[in-house]
Amino acid sequence: MYYYKADRRDDEPIREAFSQLAVRHNRWGFWMMFRRLRNLNYTDNHKRMYRIYTAMKLNLRRKQKTASGKDSGAFGPTHCPQSDVVDGLHA
Numbered sequence: 001m002y003y004y005k006a007d008r009r010d011d012e013p014i015r016e017a018f019s020q021l022a023v024r025h026n027r028w029g030f031w032m033m034f035r036r037l038r039n040l041n042y043t044d045n046h047k048r049m050y051r052i053y054t055a056m057k058l059n060l061r062r063k064q065k066t067a068s069g070k071d072s073g074a075f076g077p078t079h080c081p082q083s084d085v086v087d088g089l090h091a
Helices: 012-024 030-039 046-055
Strands: none
Touching: 012 030, 012 046, 030 046
16 A cells, blocks of 8 residues: 655755844844745745744744833823812812
8 A cells, every 4th residue: 555755855945044034134024034035936835934934933022012002101101180189189
C-alpha cells in the first residue's frame, strides 16, 4: 500500500531573508515582510512563512490604547468639574 510522505523543504533561506529584513526594517510586521519576500521571488504560501516568522519570535508587541484613547496623565485629567463646595456643603 502507498502512503504519502511529505517532503519537508529547508526553512533556512526564508529564515535568513526574514533576519535580514528584520534588521533593516525593524518596524515592519509580517505582511510587509511577506510582500517584500514575494517581490524577491519567494513563492512559499503565507501559512508556511508565518510559521517560520513566529518560530523566530519576530512578532511585534503592539501598543494598547488606554481607556480614554489618549495618553493618560500627560496633561493631568481631561475633565475637571467645577463645583462650589463650601465646608463640605453644596451651595
